[in-house]
Amino acid sequence: MDQSRIRNFSIIAHIDHGKSTLADRILQLTETVSEREMRDQLLDSMELERERGITIKAQAVRVQWKGHELNLIDTPGHVDFTYEVSRSLQACEGAVLVVDAAQGIEAQTLANAYLAIENDLEIVPVVNKIDLPSADPEGAASEVSELLGGSTEDVVRISAKTGVNVEQVLDAIVARIPAPAGESDAPARALVFDSSYDQYRGVIAFVRVVDGRLPTGAGLRAMAMGTDFDAEELGFMAPQRVPVEALEAGEVGYVVTGLKDVSRLRVGDTLTTRRAGAASPLPGYKDVKPMVFAGLFPTDSDDYPELRDALERLKLNDAALFYEPETSQALGFGFRCGFLGLLHMEIVRERLEREFDLDLLVTAPNVAYQVKEKNGEWVEVHNPADMPRDPEEVQEPYVRAQVIVPKDYVGAVMELCTERRGRFDHMEYLSETRVLLTYELPLGEIVYDFYDQLKSRTRGYASFDYDVAGFRDGELARVDVLVGGEQVDALSLIAHRDAAYERGKLLVERLREEIPRQMFDVPIQAAIGSRVIARETVKAKRKDVLAKCYGGDITRKRKLLEKQKKGKKRMKQVGGVEVPQEAFLAVLNLDGEKKR
């Protein structure tokens, strides 16, 4: 196909503003799928995605419209996957920005719009859900044109649900989004914007050919990773795989690589031919690093091999997932896992429990810390228990957070952000009633219950998005917990010095409730270094003996004793103290307790 007749675009939107519904209508309207084949939100193929109404893995579908070839590149809609979104956008020349006519601009609308602008995309603004009784298409349109600096007349008003005006969106894509302008004769360069794993065919890369041509059977190389493979099959999605002889400059499609390991082909990498290949890759490749970490332990230690196998399999489809074995004296064998963010963590956990039927104990999440050691070297610490007690310097990740709220809640949001060590950046009125607040916040504060607090303090009206802004110095303290005088690794936490006392105190109070009384007093202490900051005592039991034991019921009494013994074995022995597994979850719910 002549590049001038190709249009590559994404649809970007805040969650639930109708991105997937619009994609479905486009597939119907262009007769890419028949009515009979139509399934709502066809592109979101994973069960979990459908259930949560979010897109996790992006895909690309080719449709035909009035003599043009349109490639719709779906993007993951969440902050955790910003890098994937930005790679998807880089594969396009334009983006359709969908805004809910009743809700107006939300935090992810902004974040996505900024990403599109950064990638020099032509934006086609669309106001959706005009059929809703509460819709305010003009208000939403003026917010959008204000944001993008255009005229409200350029905003297409549609209902993706009923199909009203959807064809105007397609016409606008053809009319306004530029055709690709790569060099057809140059050495091949194709951007990998997504990949998936097929049990039989290995890694399948989704690519946008920028320059040159990729023919079937060609020997290819992923330039950043240095991975070589052959293009076993090339084609496009419609939405099932349709093989073609070659992918040309400007086209979007898939490459069957035969690779058995997704980590060898990363999103953002550039494919070229091994013979007469390109000299330099496309710009912008970034190795995404997990920022949020948590320990995953099987509730039943016998399930450890199953957990390991499950993580291996998940990793095949999720290159961003990181894991390494972790041994906790308290929780036994498990894995310390790294995630892009809290949602990513939730998704991984749910998939492990649902698809692999595992019962998991997940420790409180923490962020990655940069620690300068005595010898001057910087190391990254993923686990509070690994944090040196007296580091030279510690840095923690910060994010740039955007919160959009009705103006009545501005005070509540500012208060929350200040409590969480936020640095105010700026405030802007999006309309008479809605305000955009920008803060810099430590990511460690966000993983600690920030979403819930934000929701409850704004009655659910706030929308929130962030991107990682880099590491900054932090006044951080490692709080250790001692039970019966012995330190419990799985309960250590890292907190800002000002909050450490309060959190240590809450934690020991919770533990006092969770740890059953023993045959002796059990002191529970929270300490920073050697300084005890909080203390509670679980008082010793005064009596634990069965009153009656005669010839008639020795068997029953013995069984009770054996049960008592077994119950003890299920507990974790820490310094001679029996600690139930539930106690280790206490650290997860500290704020939950405070709220009550």
Added chain:
Amino acid sequence: MSGVRHLYVHLPFCAHRCGYCDFVTAVGRVGEHGAYAEAIVGELERVRRRLAPDVETVFVGGGTPTFTEPAALRRVLAALPDADELTVEANPETVTPALAAVLREVGVTRVSVGAQSFDERLLEVLERVAGPDDVRRAVHTLRDAGFDNISLDLVYGIPGQSAADLEADLASALALEPEHLSCYELEAKPGTRFTHAHGAELARQAEAMEGYAEQVVETLTGAGYRWYETANFCRKADGERELRAQHNLAIWRGADYLGIGVGAVSTLGSERRRNAPSVGRYVTALAAGKDPPREVELLDEGTRAVELLMLGLRLDEPFAIDASGVAGVVDRDALDRLVDRGLVERRNGSVLLSPRGRLLGGAVTAELLA
């Protein structure tokens, strides 16, 4: 094999089943008492060859043995082998001069009276038939008949019982100068009528009642009683007389014993038998000249060792771990920890729980098990 020296006889009949009771009992059924007595005599004949020529102890328990219709009771008691200690359990309201005379006549040496409490209100909660005065009258009647070894059963931790109530119960019991006292914390078994009615109240009182066991021990030892088993006390140093319950003492020390009657349990070496609890099936089988229906549990060495440890640690005498053959089930590190914490004392190869260790005996034993 020299034969079994300890015999238990179960007479299951009761006037009323108390809400908290979990023994094998049969309410009323007076017309069946005679047939049941015959069956008991029949089973006794069938097991007699396993008994030693010189049986040491016989214990007749229930139910309420003294509720058994007098001729039937007399039939059973007369058939029993001679023994140094012959104990019969009695409920206070059943103790009359006539009954006491029968018991004396057939050679009963010891009567265990189910007093439970001396508080009208608490006895009602327990659904006992007897009132406080019945208990006192029963003891006086037995004394008048010449009994010089009387035991009283007391229950503590009754819903609504305060520490002062308990003190009053203990004082009332001590005033009767019994040779022996058994004091049990009320066990509200899940699913029983009693737990249904009083469970919530008991849970609410649980913390307040935690000190009751200590209070019982302090009061009774203060009054000169020996705390010789977790729940049992006897008068000390009464000349030459041994006032511990010899039958139960033998079982706690791991001796074999034979049990006859419905629900009765025997432990014979590595075999434990339990007769089925149904009176009808029991009577029918023995009338047909057959063994009663029963289940058998085989005790391997480890299991029996656990039992011996569990039982031995209830006593106030040193328990010889090595000599008793239980070394294999004892965790030596746990023993060291318990010694460090002052819950267990070591005495040349034997162990003995400290007073606090005895109050925590269940947890201590569980900890000791390897």
